[in-house]
Amino acid sequence: MSYFWWPAFAVEIQLVIWLRWMKLLTGGQAANVEAFGMVVEKIGAAQQAAVSLSQGKSADNVARRYRRKVRANLRRLSR
Numbered sequence: 001m002s003y004f005w006w007p008a009f010a011v012e013i014q015l016v017i018w019l020r021w022m023k024l025l026t027g028g029q030a031a032n033v034e035a036f037g038m039v040v041e042k043i044g045a046a047q048q049a050a051v052s053l054s055q056g057k058s059a060d061n062v063a064r065r066y067r068r069k070v071r072a073n074l075r076r077l078s079r
Contacts, residue, residue, distance in 0.1 A: 006063075009067050012071060016073045019073075020038065020073075023077065041069070045069060048065065049062045052065070
């Protein structure tokens, strides 16, 4: 189990938070869509994490799945 990717993950999370704030601060329809999507995404991710952990998967496995979602958000918001 390697944890060398965690610092990069933390930076990616902060970038996504910052990019989302910028989108929300601009207001309008894009901000509304982003806000709604954030809530839906967070609920789905929490449910998925709970199921994975209840099936005996490791926390590292759950974090890696979260990282894939964070990276997808980073690519989407960076356009």
